[in-house]
Amino acid sequence: MKNFLVNKTLWGSTELARDDNQFIYKNLLAKLSGCVVLLSIWWILSLYNHPTLIPSPNLVFWALLDYVFDLNFWLDSLMPSLFHIILGFFSAAFIGVSFGVLAGNIPIVRHMFSPLRVLTTSMPAAVGVVLFITWLGLGSTMVIVMVAVFIAPIFYMALCDGFDTIDYDLNEMLQFYNVSLVNRLKHFILPSLWGALSPAIRLAIANSARLTILAEIFAATSGLGERVDTARTYLQTDKLFALLIVMVLIVVLFDKFASILLARYDVSSKHKRQSF
Amino acid sequence: MIEIKLTDLQIFVESKPINLNVGLQENWQFVGASGCGKTSLLRVIAGLHQPISGDVEVNAKKIALAFQEARLIPHLSAQENLMLLPHINKIEFGQMVDNYLETVGLAEQMLRPIFSLSGGEKQRVNILRALLVEPDLLLLDEIGASLDQYNWNIIQNLIEKYLVENKCTLVQISHQDSRVITKPKVYKF
Numbered sequence A: 001m002k003n004f005l006v007n008k009t010l011w012g013s014t015e016l017a018r019d020d021n022q023f024i025y026k027n028l029l030a031k032l033s034g035c036v037v038l039l040s041i042w043w044i045l046s047l048y049n050h051p052t053l054i055p056s057p058n059l060v061f062w063a064l065l066d067y068v069f070d071l072n073f074w075l076d077s078l079m080p081s082l083f084h085i086i087l088g089f090f091s092a093a094f095i096g097v098s099f100g101v102l103a104g105n106i107p108i109v110r111h112m113f114s115p116l117r118v119l120t121t122s123m124p125a126a127v128g129v130v131l132f133i134t135w136l137g138l139g140s141t142m143v144i145v146m147v148a149v150f151i152a153p154i155f156y157m158a159l160c161d162g163f164d165t166i167d168y169d170l171n172e173m174l175q176f177y178n179v180s181l182v183n184r185l186k187h188f189i190l191p192s193l194w195g196a197l198s199p200a201i202r203l204a205i206a207n208s209a210r211l212t213i214l215a216e217i218f219a220a221t222s223g224l225g226e227r228v229d230t231a232r233t234y235l236q237t238d239k240l241f242a243l244l245i246v247m248v249l250i251v252v253l254f255d256k257f258a259s260i261l262l263a264r265y266d267v268s269s270k271h272k273r274q275s276f
Numbered sequence B: 001m002i003e004i005k006l007t008d009l010q011i012f013v014e015s016k017p018i019n020l021n022v023g024l025q026e027n028w029q030f031v032g033a034s035g036c037g038k039t040s041l042l043r044v045i046a047g048l049h050q051p052i053s054g055d056v057e058v059n060a061k062k063i064a065l066a067f068q069e070a071r072l073i074p075h076l077s078a079q080e081n082l083m084l085l086p087h088i089n090k091i092e093f094g095q096m097v098d099n100y101l102e103t104v105g106l107a108e109q110m111l112r113p114i115f116s117l118s119g120g121e122k123q124r125v126n127i128l129r130a131l132l133v134e135p136d137l138l139l140l141d142e143i144g145a146s147l148d149q150y151n152w153n154i155i156q157n158l159i160e161k162y163l164v165e166n167k168c169t170l171v172q173i174s175h176q177d178s179r180v181i182t183k184p185k186v187y188k189f
Helices: A021-047 A058-068 A071-105 A107-122 A126-135 A138-165 A167-174 A181-219 A224-233 A237-265 A267-271 B038-046 B078-083 B090-104 B119-132 B147-164
Strands: A005-009 A012-017 B004-010 B018-025 B029-030 B055-059 B063-066 B137-141 B169-173 B184-187
Touching: A021 A058, A058 A237, A071 A107, A071 A138, A071 A181, A071 A224, A107 A138, A107 A224, A126 A138, A126 A181, A138 A181, A167 A181, A181 A224, A181 A237, A224 A237, A267 B119, B004 B038, B004 B169, B018 B169, B029 B038, B038 B063, B038 B137, B038 B169, B038 B184, B063 B119, B078 B090, B078 B119, B090 B119, B090 B147, B119 B137, B119 B147
Parallel strands: B029 B169, B029 B184, B063 B137, B137 B169
Antiparallel strands: A005 A012, B004 B018, B004 B055
């Protein structure tokens, strides 16, 4: 006998599918129909507007194809952007996690860092770009530093929240029974922090990509952002749309990769309610 | 020989000083109204809580505390929780299965994650963990509350057997006189 998958919401329960496969197909169909609706709206809008305002999907497709077969695009734009995103993300993770562990365990440190956290989380990214260009000049260093500074608070705040939700009674028990630090980290501390850290990692990946492009538009001598700036200058809207699709694909691919990795190491999710 | 010596011990600001000597292999029960400090005193003896004033002397080499709430890692199985104890290896765990698990009716539950166990089953894992430490001093904090009569009788027999075989001292808290291990000396708050 097959199990019925049920979606539980605040408004009640609805039957989703009779088994896993039907559930996957239904979801895929819903996503595809979402894409078709978007494409249709885009196509209709392009019919009534000049191509410099809204190029047709057809034009954008050919512009995208041009990029795919252009070696310079891969070497001078895509690779530098990926380099900026990855290095910026890992620098942010290192800074945010280091400070987060300190602040999560030492309350006075958290109070000391709070003005810096408020400053970095409330500063508009465009202002940050201008400041970092002033301090570091144009080029890759500025882009990576800016991504690191703006993304680090995501890790920092996630860890502070994570440490707030740790079950300290369990921790006391583990210390009382002299459970080794390695086992405490592996089976208790990391799974406890994972609930806060996992969505933060996905958010940080998407924001790293977005901030990288923004910083590149203003300050980089290579990368996708630099291409966006050129396309904007010459009103090549079809290329602008094509670059946007490339950026969306980058974020989606990174996010997918991250979600697979995170699900693999999420030991605490076994007992959580299945989310749809 | 004295196992625990409490001298002018004050747990809370307004609580009266406690003076108590617990001898080797003695069995004591702390009795008192809710919130009077029974659990806190047990925690002081276990070294988990600092008193306001007074002296605590505990001579036991190995202390085990069965907490009132089971305190097990929910996503791990019962077996994995017990294997976290630093001195337990797989061979010892096999012997333990022979010694304890069949007796307390947990053999089948050992591989199931804690979150899927009932309150009584979790409590039995909690008590097993305390016994596996092979303590000289066993502290029990209202362990009978979540056990049915059948399982309580099994646990009672198991702990009584352990106390005799291992010359262990016992300090326990229980609200119900029917849920105490053997005949304890009583300290009233």
